[in-house]
Amino acid sequence: CDVQFVTLPYDVTRELPTRAQLWLNQYNVTQEEIKKYNFMWSESYERLILPVYRGGSLVYWQGRYFGNNSGSPKYINTRSKRTEVWFDTGGANESTVVLVEDILSAIAVSRVPGYRAVALLGCFLSDEMLTRLQSEGKQVCVWLDLDKQCKSRRYSKRLNAFGIKANPSSPQKTPRNTHQPRLRSSSLAMKRRKTMSYSRKNIQKYFPPPTLWAKLLYAGRQFFKFLHNAFLTVANARNGWRRIREMVTVFTC
DSSP, rough: OOOOOOOOOOOEEOOOOHHHHHHHHTTOOHHHHHHHOHHHHHHTTTTEEEEEEEETTTEEEEEEEEEEEETTTEEEOOOHHHHHHHEOOTTTTTTTEEESSHHHHHHHHHTTTTEEEESSSSSSOOOOHHHHHHHHEHHHHHHHGGHHHHHHHHHHHHHTTTTOOOEBBOOSOGGGOSSSOOOOOOHHHHHHHHHHHTOOOHHHHSOOOOOOHHHHHHHHHHHHHHHHHHHHHHHHHHHHHHHHHHHHHHOOO
């Protein structure tokens, strides 16, 4: 791929301020991970710089704002061919590749043994990424944010159509907000849900049989509904006969 290389802000430093370190601590990012993924700070931008490298060269970076200007965007990104850029935590010997949206989610998933995380830097699955996953031949788990679960299922179907064994995850949180990510296939959860939904015990739990008072209340409501309909029928009939008599009187006069 023809990837466009970018440059970092002129004043980047590896010394992070306290506010940036506290924010990273919320997502359990350690000092070793900060050094490993080369997180930096730009004082002129007042942003934490999250870089993305390919082959040792910088191809993308994302800046998270920590200033006091409420009008500044929380994140800024470098202009590049986003379809050809992604954040890969590495690990060629891992058996499963997990697709996530952002860099911190990828770092969180990479802590689980046996899993390698790839951040799409958004929620778009490019043809370049599809080709790479197809060439690797590994099992794929799609774990996007909670509001993108429909896309997770759609991407899983697309990957399976290309011969890649893939399943969407069914999480309760996004990966970056999970201390120890637990990957679970939504297909298995769906099977369990279907098995439980038809059991008699489950039906009695959520739909208990009606009590005597509930039966009497229902019968009373049906009786008054019948009286109301009967009254309307009689009233309409009387009005009809009255109109007929008026018409007969008019024609006979």
